[in-house]
Amino acid sequence: MTEITKLKNIASQVRRDIIRQTHGASSGHPGGSLGCADLLTALFFKIMDHDPSFNMSGKDEDLFFLSNGHISPVFYSVLARSGYFPIEELATFRKINSRLQGHPATHEKLPGIRIASGSLGQGISVALGTALSKRLDNDNKFIYVLTGDGELQEGQVWEAIMFAAHYKVTNLIAIVDWNGQQIDGSNDDVMSLGDLPAKWKAFGWTVLEMDGHNFEDILATVQNAKEKSVEGKPVVILMKTDMGKGVDFMEGTHAWHGKAPNDEQKEIALAQLEETLGDY
């Protein structure tokens, strides 16, 4: 089996986990989760050098931060499937006494989570702080931070973007889930992001674009980002995705941003996603 096929198989199972978690909780955010399933699969199963035995400081490891915390189902799935916690625990998503809170949290001490997120706009700042900590410790590993595109409407994000260029933070790679959708509609209808590549460039970043559903492109672009970082500018990858990717009736619409599938919809969705690693 080729490496790409392996990643595709894992991503299919991750998407099943997303559907089953949100269905089981009768709540949650399947659309953005499905859209980022390929990226997180690539990061956790190929790109990042990380340790599922988990220690908070993450010294000498690549680290991932999820700023758009509402897509927690995809984060929980790749963490569980990488061995951070038992896969069966995915069944507790959003339920009482669970470590799998609606939005990621450290409070219940779920391995793999280093910061709470959900209130948008804060993740790049946090990731920058940990990147600076690695720099102070002469730790050469990378920090990856994923943010939504609608999230870029938060002012704090641009404070962080300005800071990263000023301090030449090159051990951090920011990735924007550029699906063009947010809760109330398309970015263009709600609050246009304008010329997004030009905005990042104007703030002093190297801007790359990639197809978030093409593993060859994901692997090559992230590698390119790491190599570009030696030029002294922080690197952002604007990642084109389809919200709801992999489930036909959820694709390309904001309707499934924060809505869980019912029993019938779950079955239709799962029929489109091969069970490759065994459901929890």
Add this chain to the structure above:
Amino acid sequence: MIQEITFTEKKATRDGFGAGLLEAGKRNPEVVALCADLIGSLKMQHFIKEFPDRFFQVGIAEANMMGIAAGLSIGGKIPFTGTFANFSTGRVYDQIRQSIAYSHKNVKICASHAGLTLGEDGATHQILEDIGMMKMLPGMTVINPCDYNQTKAATIAIADYSGPVYLRFGRPSWPVFIPEDQKFEIGKALTLSEGTDISIFATGHMVWQSVEAAKILDKEGISVELINIHTIKPLDNNAILNSVAKTKCAVSAEEHQVNGGLGESIASLLSRNTPAPIEIVAVNDSFGESGKPAQLLDKYGLGVNDIVAAAKKALSRK
């Protein structure tokens, strides 16, 4: 003896923070500092001169500063953020709530120019709600030291404590009366003078105001037990309850709104345990204004005479 408490010089509590930060940095290489374009006001230049690589100027971007501090703590650093109290709390409340308090990060939020004694800059900058906001956050430690020496000692002490802390201090020169070698224990009240008729619980700049008030009361034959509550959360319940068990009445004094302040914490504690009359000396649901610190304290009911009057009222309610 209350009459023996005197001061030899006046220094700002923010200078105590600057000195304490330098010392904390010398003691622990993991201590790092961040500032949002107020190095001089926060007296952080001493730390920066000694440890330039461990300091991050973030510009006028307080929200980003709180997030970066949280991230630095993930990597094992002990970040101290510095800006005015106004911009350390209300402006960044959600960042503190999610990225620091809820995530239980080892960040020290250091806040200068708190309260009315900021003076001429006026109400936009005179935050009087910060203690309330910060004490409501689960797991947040809230400290408001009273003079230069106590602020320096507190700054050093919080570096050794693991968990989020809000350290509040101020702008003006203020009497220095706590001994330089006085140990600072987080959460442990400091009894400045023992007495039997009334307990006065004071924090921050209002401790010196309370010393002066206690001297006046003492001369009138009223025996004051003056207790410095430098840590508003966690509150030293035992010290407060034990004192009021003896005196049967209390006054609190703080440079903050009545709503959400130290006085409310003490009143709540007393009413749930041993109810006793308490008078709260604090700003009464009002914004401040421009003026000299002493003028402002008098105008907004935080003068020495206000504490004396509050004590007499509490005594009359026994």
